[in-house]
Amino acid sequence: MKNSTPKAVFLLFSFGLFFLFSCSRQLIDIKNQTYKSYNSNSEKGYIVSFKLNDTVVVPKSVVINGIVQDISKANKTGDTYQLNVIAQTTIIHNYQVKLDKKENGIYFEKNSNIFFQPVKFKLITN
Secondary structure (H helix, E strand, O other), X not given: OOOOHHHHHHHHHHHHHHHHHHHHHHXXXXXXXXXXXXXXXXXXXXXXXXXXXXXXXXXXXXXXXXXXXXXXXXXXXXXXXXEEEEEEEOOOOOOOOEEOOOOOEEEEEEOOEEEEEEOOOEEOOO
């Protein structure tokens, strides 16, 4: 009977390294990722901000506390994005809040593929 344990360990280790390196290539370097809540008379939500140096990927939407908000070109100044994630409003007639069960993060597009990257946004309190 042959001992196949070394081969199995080697294959498992090789697969683990492949998985680690393939996932690490998808991770986007996001900096200064913050959010703060706002509450005006007729609107509640979050102001989300982050810096993105990678120009190959395009951020499509952000998820904060279960709420999804699309990102437009107007939200970008230089390499920094800032947008209002509306949780509740009476200003915009028939506005529907988009919900997502994903953790806080950003949806990106690269080569016509959409992928999600979890992001630990830092809460700013005033």
